[in-house]
Amino acid sequence: MKISNLSAQSGLSIDTLRFYEKIGLIDPPPRDGAGHRDYPPEAPNWIRFLSQLNATGMKQADRIRYARLRAAGVTTVPQRRQMLEEHREVIRAQLEQLTDVLALMDRKVEIYQKLEEEMTDV
Amino acid sequence: MKISNLSAQSGLSIDTLRFYEKIGLIDPPPRDGAGHRDYPPEAPNWIRFLSQLNATGMKQADRIRYARLRAAGVTTVPQRRQMLEEHREVIRAQLEQLTDVLALMDRKVEIYQKLEEEMTDV
DNA sequence: GCTTGAGCTGGAGTGCACTCCAGCATCTAT
DNA sequence: ATAGATGCTGGAGTGCACTCCAGCTCAAGC
Numbered sequence: 558m559k560i561s562n563l564s565a566q567s568g569l570s571i572d573t574l575r576f577y578e579k580i581g582l583i584d585p586p587p588r589d590g591a592g593h594r595d596y597p598p599e600a601p602n603w604i605r606f607l608s609q610l611n612a613t614g615m616k617q618a619d620r621i622r623y624a625r626l627r628a629a630g631v632t633t634v635p636q637r638r639q640m641l642e643e644h645r646e647v648i649r650a651q652l653e654q655l656t657d658v659l660a661l662m663d664r665k666v667e668i669y670q671k672l673e674e675e676m677t678d679v
Numbered sequence: 680m681k682i683s684n685l686s687a688q689s690g691l692s693i694d695t696l697r698f699y700e701k702i703g704l705i706d707p708p709p710r711d712g713a714g715h716r717d718y719p720p721e722a723p724n725w726i727r728f729l730s731q732l733n734a735t736g737m738k739q740a741d742r743i744r745y746a747r748l749r750a751a752g753v754t755t756v757p758q759r760r761q762m763l764e765e766h767r768e769v770i771r772a773q774l775e776q777l778t779d780v781l782a783l784m785d786r787k788v789e790i791y792q793k794l795e796e797e798m799t800d801v
Numbered sequence: 802g803c804t805t806g807a808g809c810t811g812g813a814g815t816g817c818a819c820t821c822c823a824g825c826a827t828c829t830a831t
Numbered sequence: 832a833t834a835g836a837t838g839c840t841g842g843a844g845t846g847c848a849c850t851c852c853a854g855c856t857c858a859a860g861c
Binding site: 692694695698702712713714715738739740 | 817818819820821826827828
């Protein structure tokens with residue numbers, strides 16, 4: 558799989574993919590005859606997971622730490638599990654806050670609607 | 680209310696409060712005899728709301744836009760309502776993604792637990 | 802055999818959202 | 832009346848996460 562292809566599939570730019578490789582988030586893929594990156598078929602999966610960690614607020618440094626543990630093999634499973642459990646708690650807290658703010662938005666929108674009705678003398 | 684007090688109550692640093700004033704997120708408060716900021720009692724409420732918009736991913740530029748509309752008075756209620764409704768949708772989407780990723784975390788943690796059990800020959 | 806397009810590298814630049822600093826003024830307690 | 836805490840300003844600096852660029856190589860099609 559070529560980098561342009563992976564970029565299209567993952568939604569990350571080509572520059573970002575190379576950047577992720579440089580900082581250790583993605584394993585350096587083998588190269589083809591021309592020295593171009595040739596990603597393995599499972600690359601999109603890993604990138605999708607990285608994006609999910611990203612979207613749920615995990616910091617680059619922690620994602621790098623997780624990627625390194627993953628690359629180190631099966632002996633790091635306990636550490637990886639702990640990282641995921643901690644992150645799970647972060648997500649839970651975010652969920653709670655989002656739910657609260659969503660309810661607040663609903664109240665505010667309602668108040669604004671009433672105000673608009675009064676302003677137009679309904 | 681003095682800036683140190685507001686900082687303690689809001690969780691924002693003193694520098695951030697002054698920065699928010701500079702970019703138009705907070706109205707410039709009146710000054711006391713010494714030229715020090717003297718915030719009105721409703722300041723913490725507004726800041727709390729700003730923080731909630733922030734925590735749910737609203738960009739600085741949009742928060743500034745909202746703050747300006749708010750400062751312009753009651754005639755901007757329709758625009759404000761629209762901003763909040765749009766943001767409400769963003770939050771809803773985030774909620775959905777967080778829920779999905781939380782479920783994924785649960786699955787992954789479970790898999791890792793099983794792996795650990797196998798590794799220790801339970 | 803030459804143009805076009807994709808990819809390569811190392812390094813510089815960007816945008817966001819703060820955060821810190823020097824140098825000064827004012828108030829408060831001793 | 833002096834030391835320490837608190838606050839002020841304008842401007843520089845920081846950290847994160849990319850994003851862009853110049854100048855190059857290589858493969859394929861006309």
